[in-house]
Amino acid sequence: MDIEANVNFVDEEVLRTRLSNLNAMAYGSPELLAELKLLEDYLTSLTGAGPRLDTASDTTFPPGKDTGEIAGLINALQTCEGHYRGAKSFELACSAALKYVFREDFDQWIEQSSVEEGFHRLDLLAHLKPVSQFWSAIRSDFRTRYVVFEFKNYPSELPQAAIYSTEKYLFTTALRSVAVLVARSGESKGARKARHGALRETGKLIITVSMLELIEMIEMRARGDEPSIILQHKLHDMLMGIGR
Incomplete structure (x- = not known):
């Protein structure tokens, strides 16, 4: 029986869950990840379903999950005002979301952490105690014990200068060489180029x-999928696309 027929008999969410698990196991193998991405795209073409960037209002979670907490996390992100007026609310909403999404992979979360005797202040600093294959590989491959999380509530795409600012907080000798930057409206081409350069x-x-991708990670966690798949795909694309 071909794959088109199988889609009619196997629940789409089950297939996507299996793909997520396979993606997690395939970390470190660009060839296998590329093959799985083709399979995922083909599944999407068969079902007509696009990327899950929907909201809690039309999302169904498995029985037993705290849908109130999940809806609250998503609503807190969606109701933040853009730019300076909503900056603090956005920071708090992002912090709460990340602590829910990655709660098994970090054992310490330090908000507004000071570095360089107080001259710089990080939005959120977390100590890695990884459980997932993705974060275990990140700790090993990049020799880091801490991950910096920064939150940018810009109403437009993230500018290149924001990457340079975050880069200053990272020090390989201090085992703090990785940052995840949550940008409300995504990043510009200049920001992407700056990340590759760093x-x-x-x-x-x-x-x-x-912000939409962070919401998607909340929903993935609620469904029992592996939310770090989104970061894994981003890292894969970055490593494959980086040049001299």
Whole structure:
């Protein structure tokens, strides 16, 4: 029986869950990840379903999950005002979301952490105690014990300068070489170029996540999927696309 027929008999969510698990196991193998991405795209073409960027209002979670907490996390992100007026609310909403999404992979979360004797202040600093294969690989591959999380509530795409600002907080000798930057509206081409430069020239890894992608990770966690798949795909694309 071909794959088109099987889609009619196997629940789409089951197939996507299996793909998520396979993606997690395939970390470190660009060839296998590329093959799985083709399979995922083909499944999407058969079902007509696009990326899950929907909201809690039309999302169904498995029985036993705290849908009130999940809806609250998503609503807190969606109701933040853009730019300076909503900056603090956005920071708090992102912090709460990340602590829910990655609660098994970090054992310490330090908000507004000071570095360089108080001259710089990080939005959120977390100590890695990884459980998932993705974060275990990140700790090993990039020799980091801490991950910096920064939150940018810009109403437009993240500018290049924001990457340079975050890069200053990363130090490979202090085992703090990785940052995840949550940008409300995603990143610009200049920001992407700056991230590639930081990795190529200094070995510092900066991954950007949009607000919609963070919401998708909340929903994935609620369904029992592996939310770090989104970061894994971003890292894969970055490593494959980086040049001299």
